[in-house]
Amino acid sequence: MDWNMANIRNFCIIAHVDHGKSTLADRLLEATMTIDARNMREQVLDTLELERERGITIKLVPVQMKYRADDGQEYILNLIDTPGHVDFTYEVSRSLAACEGALLVVDAAQGVEAQTVANAYMAVDQGLEIIPVINKIDLPSARPEEVKKEIEDIVGIDASDACLVSAKEGKGIKEVLNAIIEKIPSPKGDPKAPLRALIFDSIYNNYRGVICSIRVVDGVINKGQNVTFMATGRNYQVEELGVFKPDMSPVEQLGPGAVGYIIANIKSVSEARVGDTITSAERPAEKPLPGYQNVKPVVYCGFYPMERDDYPNLRDALEKLQLNDSAIVFEPETSAALGFGFRCGFLGLLHMDIAKERLSREFGIDLVATLPNVVYQVTKKDGTLVVTHKPSDFPEIGDIEEIREPYIKVTVFVPNEFVGKVMQLCQDKRGNYISMDYITPERVRLVYELPLAEFIIDFHDKIKSLTRGFASIDYEHVGYKASDLVKVDILIGGEVVDAFSFICHKDEAYHRGHAAVKKLKDIIPRQLFEVPIQAAIGKRVIVRMNIKPLRKDVLAKCYGGDVTRKRKLLEKQKEGKKKMKQIGKVSIPQEAFLAFLKTEEEKQS
Numbered sequence: 001m002d003w004n005m006a007n008i009r010n011f012c013i014i015a016h017v018d019h020g021k022s023t024l025a026d027r028l029l030e031a032t033m034t035i036d037a038r039n040m041r042e043q044v045l046d047t048l049e050l051e052r053e054r055g056i057t058i059k060l061v062p063v064q065m066k067y068r069a070d071d072g073q074e075y076i077l078n079l080i081d082t083p084g085h086v087d088f089t090y091e092v093s094r095s096l097a098a099c100e101g102a103l104l105v106v107d108a109a110q111g112v113e114a115q116t117v118a119n120a121y122m123a124v125d126q127g128l129e130i131i132p133v134i135n136k137i138d139l140p141s142a143r144p145e146e147v148k149k150e151i152e153d154i155v156g157i158d159a160s161d162a163c164l165v166s167a168k169e170g171k172g173i174k175e176v177l178n179a180i181i182e183k184i185p186s187p188k189g190d191p192k193a194p195l196r197a198l199i200f201d202s203i204y205n206n207y208r209g210v211i212c213s214i215r216v217v218d219g220v221i222n223k224g225q226n227v228t229f230m231a232t233g234r235n236y237q238v239e240e241l242g243v244f245k246p247d248m249s250p251v252e253q254l255g256p257g258a259v260g261y262i263i264a265n266i267k268s269v270s271e272a273r274v275g276d277t278i279t280s281a282e283r284p285a286e287k288p289l290p291g292y293q294n295v296k297p298v299v300y301c302g303f304y305p306m307e308r309d310d311y312p313n314l315r316d317a318l319e320k321l322q323l324n325d326s327a328i329v330f331e332p333e334t335s336a337a338l339g340f341g342f343r344c345g346f347l348g349l350l351h352m353d354i355a356k357e358r359l360s361r362e363f364g365i366d367l368v369a370t371l372p373n374v375v376y377q378v379t380k381k382d383g384t385l386v387v388t389h390k391p392s393d394f395p396e397i398g399d400i401e402e403i404r405e406p407y408i409k410v411t412v413f414v415p416n417e418f419v420g421k422v423m424q425l426c427q428d429k430r431g432n433y434i435s436m437d438y439i440t441p442e443r444v445r446l447v448y449e450l451p452l453a454e455f456i457i458d459f460h461d462k463i464k465s466l467t468r469g470f471a472s473i474d475y476e477h478v479g480y481k482a483s484d485l486v487k488v489d490i491l492i493g494g495e496v497v498d499a500f501s502f503i504c505h506k507d508e509a510y511h512r513g514h515a516a517v518k519k520l521k522d523i524i525p526r527q528l529f530e531v532p533i534q535a536a537i538g539k540r541v542i543v544r545m546n547i548k549p550l551r552k553d554v555l556a557k558c559y560g561g562d563v564t565r566k567r568k569l570l571e572k573q574k575e576g577k578k579k580m581k582q583i584g585k586v587s588i589p590q591e592a593f594l595a596f597l598k599t600e601e602e603k604q605s
């Protein structure tokens with residue numbers, strides 16, 4: 001075939017949140033008339049409703065643009081969107097791998113932030129050509145010359161001829177398009193070699209099944225051809241092949257450097273994982289493209305429906321979510337207090353929040369989530385290793401030799417007036433100081449190592465409020481470290497309530513145990529007998545409070561001998577009892593437990 005790679009440019013846009021990535025993408029689509037202005041709604045690339053509302057990008061959509069440059073030639077520009085959040089780092093790195101270049105967008109007023117650096121480093125690692133774009137130059141507070149210097153000093157790339165842009169006002173867009181054509185190399189690849197195409201995203205569509213976004217690296221892929229997905233070893237026939245313009249538009253063939261999609265009767269995205277390599281079934285490549293990785297959840301929690309009858313719906317909904325998001329895992333779980341639910345694993349807190357919100361919005365399921373947990377490694381005295389994210393699966397305290405928990409390296413960019421507060425917070429969160437440097441006379445980069453468990457509780461919110469939103473945060477996983485952790489159980493009437501057990505540092509056990517016991521005491525209705533509520537480590541009780549007894553006599557109001565009325569009241573009481581959860585001899589309405597978790601959640605958000 002005659003395949004012209006010289007006029008293809010594959011690029012992505014990387015930026016810190018809110019620096020204007022989506023707005024710039026919109027302007028590029030307009031300027032290349034990929035979407036005419038009449039159909040242009042703002043931020044067309046953010047497809048999910050939730051993304052548009054939250055202003056965050058979750059799913060990637062590659063778009064093909066055509067642009068006639070000043071040299072008179074027509075170029076194909078493939079813009080590959082990347083998710084901006086650390087929860088999706090692996091997806092980011094795969095979409096970067098599908099490009100030769102990146103626009104690094106930096107806000108002209110705010111300057112370089114934590115995610116600017118993290119994303120730029122990832123692009124440098126992938127060997128991409130980076131074009132700095134200084135956006136929002138229309139702002140009165142814009143300081144483009146200083147920001148250029150920041151990019152050079154902190155990111156370490158030449159920014160002397162950075163594009164100066166106002167995406168909002170559409171200024172400097174042509175310069176950006178020209179820079180893409182001049183600076184970003186055209187793709188390399190051998191059209192005669194065996195097919196190798198990278199899957200950098202896959203989405204599930206109700207009508208079409210799975211649609212994989214692919215970047216062809218070597219060889220050609222044809223409609224109707226048989227292909228093998230190398231990580232799973234499965235074979236499929238290519239039903240449809242095409243490009244996004246941005247609507248799906250079928251083609252017969254894609255060659256090296258091309259970005260497009262395939263549809264091949266794939267039932268679930270777990271069969272078409274991001275990072276996998278597609279090759280020809282007849283003439284397979286010897287080696288897959290580098291970097292396939294099975295992403296593992298790092299944060300787990302229980303999801304319980306508020307209405308018991310919603311359990312089957314919740315299972316259906318989770319299955320549907322999983323069709324579209326293979327990083328979600330779940331398994332049934334029962335809890336004496338909460339009834340039937342699911343233990344679910346996520347890539348991070350944002351990922352968890354999104355799943356929860358989608359369950360409620362798209363599937364109408366009202367649910368509560370238990371406190372999130374990380375994955376612990378517990379070495380027992382007999383040498384065996386227990387890897388668990390469930391406090392209830394922890395070995396007995398006497399059997400434990402060592403507990404290790406995941407740590408992250410957190411980088412915070414913060415104005416220097418807030419440095420003291422941020423350092424204090426990091427210390428309180430059991431952080432180890434790593435480094436601090438001034439990136440400008442007013443701004444500081446602080447690096448700490450923290451336990452992930454501390455980070456996921458409320459670190460983001462605390463930092464945002466301590467610094468009035470001026471800090472930016474990024475983190476990466478750095479592995480497991482031994483910690484002095486304990487499991488705290490909560491007992492009601494002498495019985496452990498599984499769903500409320502939690503893992504925390506030894507020094508925090510009393511404080512957190514006390515808070516939980518006090519809250520339960522306020523929530524649980526009084527019973528006919530005294531009910532002790534306790535927090536305990538192993539057999540040792542560390543906090544105890546009692547709920548005073550109350551005699552609830554439903555017949556008290558019935559004077560005289562109206563037998564039918566009495567019977568009715570007793571019936572009603574029996575009905576009520578059915579909804580009760582029995583913890584030992586204590587009956588507690590399930591709502592009380594759900595209310596407990598709800599307030600825990602609210603406290604966090």
Ligand SMILES: Nc1nc2c(ncn2[C@@H]2O[C@H](COP(=O)(O)OP(=O)(O)OP(=O)(O)O)[C@@H](O)[C@H]2O)c(=O)[nH]1
Pocket residue numbers: 015016017018019020021022023024055056057084135136137138139165166167168169
């Ligand atoms: N003044 C000004 N505002 C801009 C400009 N470009 C974008 N904005 C505004 O900045 C805000 C963030 O822009 P987005 O394009 O949503 O930023 P983003 O980087 O895509 O954000 P995420 O999708 O959350 O990563 C929006 O309110 C835009 O209207 C610009 O050139 N000038």
